[in-house]
Amino acid sequence: MSTVAIYPGTFDPLTNGHVDIIARGARLFDRIIVAVLVNAEKSPLFTMTERLEIARAVFKGLPNVEVDTFDGLLVDYVERRGAQVIVRGLRAVSDFEFEFQMALMNRRLNDKIETVFMMPAEQYSYISSRLIKEVFSLGGRVHGLVPDMVEQRLRDKVAPAAQTRS
Numbered sequence: 336m337s338t339v340a341i342y343p344g345t346f347d348p349l350t351n352g353h354v355d356i357i358a359r360g361a362r363l364f365d366r367i368i369v370a371v372l373v374n375a376e377k378s379p380l381f382t383m384t385e386r387l388e389i390a391r392a393v394f395k396g397l398p399n400v401e402v403d404t405f406d407g408l409l410v411d412y413v414e415r416r417g418a419q420v421i422v423r424g425l426r427a428v429s430d431f432e433f434e435f436q437m438a439l440m441n442r443r444l445n446d447k448i449e450t451v452f453m454m455p456a457e458q459y460s461y462i463s464s465r466l467i468k469e470v471f472s473l474g475g476r477v478h479g480l481v482p483d484m485v486e487q488r489l490r491d492k493v494a495p496a497a498q499t500r501s
């Protein structure tokens with residue numbers, strides 16, 4: 336039996352921390368499905384189409400990585416896709432409380448699904464999509480923390496006045 340994992344998230348935008356976890360997951364599981372949550376935030380910076388486009392372009396060289404969207408309960412999506420595992424990244428202790436709650440709630444909802452936590456490479460252990468957006472919008476440098484395509488799209492979206500130091 337092949338093991339299929341789901342890596343869910345909002346990915347607004349995809350960071351190199353996400354990319355690192357997905358690449359590790361692709362080595363560990365037969366297939367890993369990057370599942371982008373529909374309607375997570377009322378006003379995301381990147382549209383769903385853009386988030387899918389970016390993730391598909393970044394992982395086009397990894398045949399066992401698929402990019403999809405999901406809505407509703409994560410455990411229902413996991414079951415629909417015939418997956419057995421939810422992958423989540425753990426950066427620091429501060430992530431633990433929320434991740435612990437989610438993992439146990441998901442287990443209560445469906446105890447056949449296991450949550451597996453993976454740690455990103457240490458150089459990505461402090462980055463988040465929220466920080467990337469904030470730093471970039473204030474003119475800070477995010478090079479090396481997000482895929483080049485994300486950096487380019489950020490440049491296209493953020494007002495030129497805020498880009499003097501990027």
Ligand code: PNS
Nearest residue numbers: 343344345346372407408409437440441
């Ligand atoms: O990238 P994020 O924002 O940390 O991802 C959070 C996500 C998408 C994994 C979580 O919000 C989720 O699973 N949402 C789907 C709705 C659901 O199943 N909620 C109950 C989770 S215990």
